[in-house]
Amino acid sequence: MNDHASRAAAFNADAERTGWHDRALWHVRERRDRAAAQLPEWEALRDAAGEIKAHTLSQLDLYLERFEQNALQAGASVHWARDADELCSLVHALLESRGVSKVVKSKSMLTEECGLNPHLEARGIEVVDTDLGERIVQLRGEPPSHIVLPAIHIKKEEVGELFHREMGSPEGLDDPTRLTEVARGDLRQRFLAAEAGITGVNFGVAETGGIVVCSNEGNVDLGTALPPLHIACMGIEKLVPRERDLPVFLRLLARSATGQAITSYTSHFHGPRPGGELHIVLVDNGRSQLLSSEAFESALRCIRCGACLNTCPVYRRSGGHSYASVIPGPIGSVLEPARDAEAHASLPFACTLCGSCGDVCPVKIPLSQQLLAWRGRLVERGHLGATRRFAQRFAAAVLARPRLYAALGALGRALGRRTPAFLLRANAWGRSRELPELPHRSFRAEWARRRDGS
Amino acid sequence: MARSRESVLAAVRRSGAVERPLPEIRFAPPLLADPVGRFGETLSEAGGELRQVASAEGVGGALAGLPALAEARRVVSGVAAFASRHPDGAPVVPHDLLNLDTAVAAGAPAVAENGAVWVVPGDILGRAALFLAEHLVLVVPRTSLVSTLHEAYAVISAHKARFGCFIAGPSKTADIEQALVIGAHGPRTLTVLLYGEEP
Numbered sequence: 001m002n003d004h005a006s007r008a009a010a011f012n013a014d015a016e017r018t019g020w021h022d023r024a025l026w027h028v029r030e031r032r033d034r035a036a037a038q039l040p041e042w043e044a045l046r047d048a049a050g051e052i053k054a055h056t057l058s059q060l061d062l063y064l065e066r067f068e069q070n071a072l073q074a075g076a077s078v079h080w081a082r083d084a085d086e087l088c089s090l091v092h093a094l095l096e097s098r099g100v101s102k103v104v105k106s107k108s109m110l111t112e113e114c115g116l117n118p119h120l121e122a123r124g125i126e127v128v129d130t131d132l133g134e135r136i137v138q139l140r141g142e143p144p145s146h147i148v149l150p151a152i153h154i155k156k157e158e159v160g161e162l163f164h165r166e167m168g169s170p171e172g173l174d175d176p177t178r179l180t181e182v183a184r185g186d187l188r189q190r191f192l193a194a195e196a197g198i199t200g201v202n203f204g205v206a207e208t209g210g211i212v213v214c215s216n217e218g219n220v221d222l223g224t225a226l227p228p229l230h231i232a233c234m235g236i237e238k239l240v241p242r243e244r245d246l247p248v249f250l251r252l253l254a255r256s257a258t259g260q261a262i263t264s265y266t267s268h269f270h271g272p273r274p275g276g277e278l279h280i281v282l283v284d285n286g287r288s289q290l291l292s293s294e295a296f297e298s299a300l301r302c303i304r305c306g307a308c309l310n311t312c313p314v315y316r317r318s319g320g321h322s323y324a325s326v327i328p329g330p331i332g333s334v335l336e337p338a339r340d341a342e343a344h345a346s347l348p349f350a351c352t353l354c355g356s357c358g359d360v361c362p363v364k365i366p367l368s369q370q371l372l373a374w375r376g377r378l379v380e381r382g383h384l385g386a387t388r389r390f391a392q393r394f395a396a397a398v399l400a401r402p403r404l405y406a407a408l409g410a411l412g413r414a415l416g417r418r419t420p421a422f423l424l425r426a427n428a429w430g431r432s433r434e435l436p437e438l439p440h441r442s443f444r445a446e447w448a449r450r451r452d453g454s
Numbered sequence: 455m456a457r458s459r460e461s462v463l464a465a466v467r468r469s470g471a472v473e474r475p476l477p478e479i480r481f482a483p484p485l486l487a488d489p490v491g492r493f494g495e496t497l498s499e500a501g502g503e504l505r506q507v508a509s510a511e512g513v514g515g516a517l518a519g520l521p522a523l524a525e526a527r528r529v530v531s532g533v534a535a536f537a538s539r540h541p542d543g544a545p546v547v548p549h550d551l552l553n554l555d556t557a558v559a560a561g562a563p564a565v566a567e568n569g570a571v572w573v574v575p576g577d578i579l580g581r582a583a584l585f586l587a588e589h590l591v592l593v594v595p596r597t598s599l600v601s602t603l604h605e606a607y608a609v610i611s612a613h614k615a616r617f618g619c620f621i622a623g624p625s626k627t628a629d630i631e632q633a634l635v636i637g638a639h640g641p642r643t644l645t646v647l648l649y650g651e652e653p
């Protein structure tokens with residue numbers, strides 16, 4: 001079966017790697033906690049961020065028009081794409097008409113979502129992902145496994161082998177500093193050779209027409225300061241109304257993502273550089289449809305910080321690729337079924353409903369409630385697997401019949417004490433667990449006994 | 455593509471969302487006992503280094519003494535107190551800055567809560583230099599120091615510049631096993647020189 005559980009099982013086959021992955025992400029979560037604790041106004045910031053986004057989304061048409069007008073005024077070109085295909089052909093047309101064959105690209109989940117790289121590559125344009133983590137997964141021919149830490153699933157020895165093969169670094173090199181140095185040297189040449197830079201957008205400011213892009217490595221800025229053509233791909237939900245809204249989000253973003261107080265570079269672009277061109281592409285690709293769904297509309301507030309992934313006990317132990325989606329983790333499990341409910345039907349079930357995602361989300365998206373809501377809809381649409389369907393019917397039947405429930409409880413306690421350990425391990429939950437000592441009496445029997453004082 | 459524009463806007467309008475209120479942003483700046491000290495801490499957490507000089511007149515001398523500049527052969531400087539060095543001829547396009555040792559730029563304000571400095575380069579060469587140089591030095595008046603990003607945005611008017619950047623520390627990455635590596639694509643060191651007397 002091709003669902004989240006079976007793909008997670010494949011990841012879990014390497015128990016050591018699973019533990020390592022789990023711990024690495026938990027570290028990031030702890031760094032986020034420390035950073036958040038330093039700001040007494042943290043919760044007020046989250047409230048403000050959620051409200052600003054909610055307001056903007058409620059007036060999105062006005063803000064889009066305002067943004068467009070001001071961006072044009074600043075000298076940028078603004079394009080609109082209804083879907084992934086339109087984005088891809090638009091960007092390709094821009095590049096082709098200017099004779100561009102070499103492009104450097106910084107991190108953008110939107111272009112992943114739209115399949116921009118394969119589209120351009122199939123038409124003879126070289127696209128180099130310049131974020132180190134993205135470069136690593138690009139060279140491995142994989143999608144990112146995390147929205148902020150694309151190569152979090154890969155070990156340094158594997159990066160060493162990859163760079164040895166692809167960049168001719170010495171065999172056996174596995175020191176992160178030296179490996180980064182190798183990539184720096186290789187990518188420098190590609191920055192210098194590039195004829196265009198493609199970036200994502202973290203925030204668009206309606207009142208100024210400006211865009212803001214955050215990065216740590218400096219790749220966004222090299223990719224836009226060297227080549228004269230800058231194409232910025234932006235989901236329509238990225239807008240904020242005013243410049244003074246930016247600090248609310250910027251104070252939350254890096255702290256939530258990695259525990260840094262701010263990224264190394266927070267770059268603000270208003271129009272093109274002298275003698276250059278800035279093209280901003282506003283992309284819908286399903287967003288306007290999500291906007292009209294009362295239950296899921298608030299997922300559009302997401303600022304892609306990754307905090308909900310880092311905290312998720314399922315994500316940490318199943319790895320990003322087990323979601324088989326562009327965006328993994330809790331937010332991915334809310335967004336992806338909206339695109340294709342059948343293909344991603346197992347994702348809302350890859351969740352313990354612990355609620356941690358919503359607790360860390362800097363824009364207060366009620367993620368676990370949305371995951372629960374998805375489950376209901378998927379069941380209604382018949383996307384529940386046969387095992388789960390049977391289990392739910394069975395449970396419904398038993399829970400509706402108190403005597404049957406009591407009888408099965410007694411049977412369960414009796415059998416449970418006699419279950420051999422190997423049977424327990426046949427179930428995924430039993431594999432690394434012991435059965436607790438089962439009581440001899442049911443709760444109801446015990447309750448009756450105490451009440452009657454016997 | 456006018457059709458796409460209309461159809462996206464129409465789809466957004468169809469969602470028929472009820473207007474939600476836009477909150478006013480009011481976050482009182484914290485009273486920092488030692489804002490410069492706090493800035494030094496956050497800057498060092500971001501991988502940068504703080505230097506101080508008591509007066510504007512001392513900036514030139516202080517810069518000349520910095521390791522990032524003392525030995526530098528090629529320097530692009532955006533501050534009057536320090537001259538650019540172009541031993542192989544003046545650069546014309548950003549690509550001429552490939553072997554740049556050090557960039558010097560003026561910045562303000564500096565932000566105590568996160569170690570960031572707002573920088574607006576004068577031209578495209580100055581802009582490229584910020585990211586191509588091996589070392590970056592930012593010269594910042596002490597009086598510009600603010601405690602949070604809210605106050606910083608209240609003074610910068612970001613939209614007045616075609617390009618402006620908050621720079622916090624040198625370029626860095628943790629993409630290989632979460633190990634922090636300084637000097638990813640951009641500068642390997644960042645020094646902030648804060649000048650002026652204590653208020």
Ligand code: SF4
Nearest residue numbers: 302303305306308361
């Ligand atoms: S849903 Fe919230 S926590 Fe998750 S990535 Fe988006 S903003 Fe971050």
